[in-house]
Amino acid sequence: xxxxxxxxxSPDIECDYVIVGSGSAGSxxxxxxxxxxxxxxxxxxxxxxxxxxxxQMPAALxxxxxxxxxxxxxxxEPEPHxxxxxxxxxxxxxxxxxxxxxxxxxxxGHAGDYDQWEKLGAKGWAFRDVxxxxxxxxxxxxxxxxxRGRSGPLHVTRGDGRNPLYAAFIRxxxxxxxxxxxxxxxxxxxxxxxxxxxxxxxxxxSAASAYLRPALATxxxxxxxxxxxxxxxxxxxxxxxVEFSQGGLVRVARAQREVILAASSINSPKLxxxxxxxxxxxxxxxxxxxxxxxxxxxxxxQDHPEVHIQWQCKQPVTLNRHMNxxxxxxxxxxxxxxxxxxxxxxxxEACAFIRHKAGVSYPNIEYHFLPGAIQYDGKSTxxxxxxxxxxxxxxxxxxxxxxxRSADPRVAPAILYNFMDDEQDSEEMRAGIRLIREVMSMPxxxxxxxxxxxxxxxxxxxxxxxAYIRDKTESAYHPCGTCRMGxxxxxxxxxxxxxxxxxxEGLRVIDSSIIPLLTMxxxxxxxxxxxxxxxxxxLGRTPLAPSNDEPAYHPHWQTAQR
Numbered sequence: 001x002x003x004x005x006x007x008x009x010s011p012d013i014e015c016d017y018v019i020v021g022s023g024s025a026g027s028x029x030x031x032x033x034x035x036x037x038x039x040x041x042x043x044x045x046x047x048x049x050x051x052x053x054x055x056q057m058p059a060a061l062x063x064x065x066x067x068x069x070x071x072x073x074x075x076x077e078p079e080p081h082x083x084x085x086x087x088x089x090x091x092x093x094x095x096x097x098x099x100x101x102x103x104x105x106x107x108x109g110h111a112g113d114y115d116q117w118e119k120l121g122a123k124g125w126a127f128r129d130v131x132x133x134x135x136x137x138x139x140x141x142x143x144x145x146x147x148r149g150r151s152g153p154l155h156v157t158r159g160d161g162r163n164p165l166y167a168a169f170i171r172x173x174x175x176x177x178x179x180x181x182x183x184x185x186x187x188x189x190x191x192x193x194x195x196x197x198x199x200x201x202x203x204x205x206s207a208a209s210a211y212l213r214p215a216l217a218t219x220x221x222x223x224x225x226x227x228x229x230x231x232x233x234x235x236x237x238x239x240x241x242v243e244f245s246q247g248g249l250v251r252v253a254r255a256q257r258e259v260i261l262a263a264s265s266i267n268s269p270k271l272x273x274x275x276x277x278x279x280x281x282x283x284x285x286x287x288x289x290x291x292x293x294x295x296x297x298x299x300x301x302q303d304h305p306e307v308h309i310q311w312q313c314k315q316p317v318t319l320n321r322h323m324n325x326x327x328x329x330x331x332x333x334x335x336x337x338x339x340x341x342x343x344x345x346x347x348x349e350a351c352a353f354i355r356h357k358a359g360v361s362y363p364n365i366e367y368h369f370l371p372g373a374i375q376y377d378g379k380s381t382x383x384x385x386x387x388x389x390x391x392x393x394x395x396x397x398x399x400x401x402x403x404x405r406s407a408d409p410r411v412a413p414a415i416l417y418n419f420m421d422d423e424q425d426s427e428e429m430r431a432g433i434r435l436i437r438e439v440m441s442m443p444x445x446x447x448x449x450x451x452x453x454x455x456x457x458x459x460x461x462x463x464x465x466x467a468y469i470r471d472k473t474e475s476a477y478h479p480c481g482t483c484r485m486g487x488x489x490x491x492x493x494x495x496x497x498x499x500x501x502x503x504x505e506g507l508r509v510i511d512s513s514i515i516p517l518l519t520m521x522x523x524x525x526x527x528x529x530x531x532x533x534x535x536x537x538x539l540g541r542t543p544l545a546p547s548n549d550e551p552a553y554h555p556h557w558q559t560a561q562r
Contacts, residue, residue, distance in 0.1 A: 023097020028531025096208030107521025144186030202339030319372030
């Protein structure tokens with residue numbers, strides 16, 4: 001269809017800024033632009049409404065990420081180091097993006113992560129620079145005084161820890177010689193402690209709740225749902241708008257100031273490719289006209305490889321007792337009536353971040369504890385009572401990619417995590433499994449820990465553990481890095497430290513795809529941070545004053561593992 005014909009059937013939308021994606025970064029960005037009162041913002045979202053119990057009830061988290069209505073349904077290519085298995089890659093196709101389908105776990109990442117970002121060319125993103133933005137966005141209910149924000153839009157809470165397994169897990173870690181951290185999002189990011197979550201008053205507190213709905217209430221932000229972005233429109237080296245389809249029509253959104261891609265680490269590189277921005281050879285093979293050469297687009301995919309380690313429980317205190325329809329119905333009813341009970345928590349209420357050996361300066365292994373032996377799809381994996389630890393490598397060295405398959409925007413891209421491509425990742429995962437087994441042998445866990453279900457105590461040698469890793473490793477659903485931020489002189493960087501696409505004007509990427517190095521823990525908090533910080537860059541504001549807070553590192557990290 002010609003551009004003239006397209007306008008006749010569906011008039012252009014005129015605004016100052018077009019944001020593609022209503023997820024964590026996109027919602028935060030819309031909120032900060034709206035509060036200026038100066039500009040008109042259009043947010044394009046392919047998904048629909050986030051209202052409904054499957055999204056709003058924290059305990060129902062396994063449902064939306066497995067529903068076509070809310071999930072893009074991405075799958076990886078056969079993973080060469082995981083027995084050729086294809087892994088799922090859930091991404092939120094709904095208002096609020098992945099913050100509306102995630103596990104609601106809140107982890108800022110370690111201070112050392114952000115200092116590494118700066119070393120990789122992301123000037124202005126060191127810990128001293130990002131700490132004020134974390135404080136600006138948070139409304140922390142607890143946490144370390146002076147380190148946490150108290151008046152931001154994002155509610156961060158902790159569970160009530162009623163299940164005795166949470167306290168036993170934390171005590172066992174201390175008995176094994178690890179630190180107890182009162183707040184891993186505070187000065188001490190290493191050790192065993194209570195986990196934080198984006199749950200408020202018994203409901204999921206997504207980016208849509210914290211940022212987008214308040215932004216829409218200003219009247220300065222317009223949200224269009226069911227809108228599939230096709231490509232960024234360019235005039236020479238400048239982005240001028242976005243072509244998208246909605247309700248069977250192809251439409252155009254014109255941006256007087258800038259276009260911002262906040263469409264995720266999967267869809268942002270895909271949109272750049274569809275717009276002729278990327279590796280020229282691959283674009284030509286797809287029949288896409290090359291507009292601008294940026295070979296780093298879609299490369300550098302990172303995620304946390306993760307395995308479940310499960311034990312039988314000697315006492316009937318686990319979530320497995322609630323896996324029948326009657327219990328689920330009663331839990332749901334209590335939540336619907338009172339926003340309380342087992343439906344009002346995500347059940348991730350204890351965790352640990354540790355180093356796998358001496359000489360590692362800050363945690364590279366993460367443990368999420370769950371008082372039930374339950375898969376991400378919500379199915380029980382224990383015949384009776386059980387519990388599990390999700391063990392992940394925090395800073396994997398393996399790198400994958402997201403590559404567009406077709407010039408048709410409806411076709412999903414090729415995704416390869418390439419997990420365990422680097423032998424050090426396997427070494428760290430093996431260590432993580434062995435170290436958590438040791439913790440489970442501590443006195444605090446003895447009233448609870450029965451036989452090991454997965455991988456089973458018979459799995460002991462490096463070869464046996466590696467076989468389990470190949471057979472059971474999954475994504476932790478933290479993909480990032482595919483439009484890497486770095487110095488403009490870096491040939492594989494896609495955006496500069498102000499989130500501008502290198503070599504072009506009026507076009508930025510502001511989402512998890514710009515992360516140079518995967519952070520410790522879940523990436524919803526870093527994604528929100530990127531939206532907050534990117535907003536100040538976009539608006540030309542003076543950055544918040546750097547922090548003088550000094551993070552703690554283990555005093556003997558050079559010589560001691562714990």
